[in-house]
Amino acid sequence: MNCRRASAVCVVCLMLMAQGLYADVKTEERTRFEFAGVLGGMAKLFGGRAAREGEVTKIALKGNRRMSTTADAAELIDLNEEKIYQIDLKKKTYTVLTFEEMRRQMQEAMAKAKASGPPPAAPSQDNSAKPDQQQPEFTMDFKLEESGRKRTINGYETREVVATVTVREKNKTEKDGAMRLVSSMWLAPQISAMKELDDFNIRYAQKLYLPIAQDMAVQMAPAMAAYPGLAGAMGKLEAERVNLDGTTILTEVRFEAVGEPGQQKQAQPQPQPESDKQTGVPTSLGGLLGGLGRRAVRNDEKSAEKSDERSASIMTMRDELLKVSTVVADSEVAIPAGFKQTK
Numbered sequence: 001m002n003c004r005r006a007s008a009v010c011v012v013c014l015m016l017m018a019q020g021l022y023a024d025v026k027t028e029e030r031t032r033f034e035f036a037g038v039l040g041g042m043a044k045l046f047g048g049r050a051a052r053e054g055e056v057t058k059i060a061l062k063g064n065r066r067m068s069t070t071a072d073a074a075e076l077i078d079l080n081e082e083k084i085y086q087i088d089l090k091k092k093t094y095t096v097l098t099f100e101e102m103r104r105q106m107q108e109a110m111a112k113a114k115a116s117g118p119p120p121a122a123p124s125q126d127n128s129a130k131p132d133q134q135q136p137e138f139t140m141d142f143k144l145e146e147s148g149r150k151r152t153i154n155g156y157e158t159r160e161v162v163a164t165v166t167v168r169e170k171n172k173t174e175k176d177g178a179m180r181l182v183s184s185m186w187l188a189p190q191i192s193a194m195k196e197l198d199d200f201n202i203r204y205a206q207k208l209y210l211p212i213a214q215d216m217a218v219q220m221a222p223a224m225a226a227y228p229g230l231a232g233a234m235g236k237l238e239a240e241r242v243n244l245d246g247t248t249i250l251t252e253v254r255f256e257a258v259g260e261p262g263q264q265k266q267a268q269p270q271p272q273p274e275s276d277k278q279t280g281v282p283t284s285l286g287g288l289l290g291g292l293g294r295r296a297v298r299n300d301e302k303s304a305e306k307s308d309e310r311s312a313s314i315m316t317m318r319d320e321l322l323k324v325s326t327v328v329a330d331s332e333v334a335i336p337a338g339f340k341q342t343k
Contacts, residue, residue, distance in 0.1 A: 022200075024062045024328035025193040027321065030054045034316040054318065059197065065333040066200055076333065079203055085335060093342045094335055103212050110215065137170040144242050147184075153249045154322055156188035161242055166258070178258040180311065187246035193326050194247050251319045256311040 032054030058069045064079035069089075076085040082099040147160040163185070168178035 022061075022063050023193060023196050024326055025196045026058070026060045026323075026325040026328050026332070027194070027197070028056060028058050028323040030056045030318075030320045030322055032318045034318075036313045036315065054320075056322070060328050060332040061196055061200055062328045062330070062333045064200075064203070066197075066204075067333045076335065077204060079200075079207055082207060087335065087339065089336075092336070092339045094339050095342055099208050102208060107212060107215060138167055139170045141166040141168070146242050151186060153186055153188075154320070156247075156249050158186035158188045158249050159246075161185045161187060161244065174258045176259070180256045180258050182254045182256065184252040184254075185248050186250040187244070188249050189246055191247040191324055193324055247321070249321045251317075253317045253319075255314045255316075257314055258311045 030053075055070055060067045060069075066077045068075045072088070072090055074087040074089060076087065077083075078085070084097045084099070084102065085094050086097070087094040141164075143162075143164040145162055147162050149160040151158050151160070161184075163183040165181045165183075166174060166178050167180075168174055169176065174180075
């Protein structure tokens with residue numbers, strides 16, 4: 001009996017020690033999307049405050065429980081219970097989904113996607129495909145560099161590291177048309193508490209995805225085979241001796257279309273004669289949107305003249321770390337009092 005009691009005490013002590021190995025951390029981040037042209041004007045006009053100023057997400061991590069909270073909803077992940085709680089802050093209700101149920105839903109979705117996908121192409125008798133019938137092949141160029149720029153962001157001294165990924169058709173240049181992603185990362189000295197969030201994400205992925213990792217790999221293989229143009233797509237790799245140590249305070253990602261200087265202008269609507277332009281205050285929704293569209297086009301043209309005329313911005317995403325704290329109360333990683341569970 002004494003041995004059993006001693007063993008039980010040891011198990012409890014080990015559990016408490018393991019719990020104590022994880023430090024608490026609380027963060028506040030803001031994410032904002034900006035679209036170019038008419039779409040951007042409509043998003044700001046009808047998207048509300050979140051579209052104009054971005055959405056703020058608060059994350060509280062304590063041990064193996066992580067709560068992510070936005071304006072109207074929250075998500076609580078408990079690794080010990082292997083459960084995900086989706087919380088509706090307006091209705092004061094929540095639902096519960098176990099990891100096993102989540103894996104089952106993912107497997108069902110993969111099976112459905114496989115069943116509804118196109119049938120495999122029958123092998124052709126004539127292996128000599130004509131050049132105009134071949135699928136285009138693409139090349140991805142990657143460049144990583146330090147810009148030398150420095151900024152103080154939310155009280156942190158940061159430096160900029162820029163990663164540029166360009167996708168173009170093989171054996172062609174950017175002038176012939178390409179898509180470019182530019183990621184500007186502003187790094188501060190390492191914030192040790194932020195590592196706790198990374199470690200939690202790893203533990204979460206191991207518990208949720210590892211049991212079905214083999215099935216996911218099998219399902220992805222046909223999807224990759226359906227796009228042979230991406231095989232061996234790595235083109236030029238330019239990476240300086242860049243120091244990536246630190247915590248990212250601000251990330252700005254721009255999606256751009258690249259081509260000849262005249263291509264973007266040709267894609268834009270031609271200016272209307274003075275007699276066709278609306279004057280005064282628009283009297284209808286169509287007039288209002290038309291005015292927004294014309295102003296957006298004119299602004300794009302002016303900015304293109306001042307900057308690189310060979311690229312046109314499509315979308316910009318900003319993710320900013322606002323606050324970091326290491327004090328987390330138990331109530332911040334728990335279902336709020338009075339909330340009811342629904343199915």
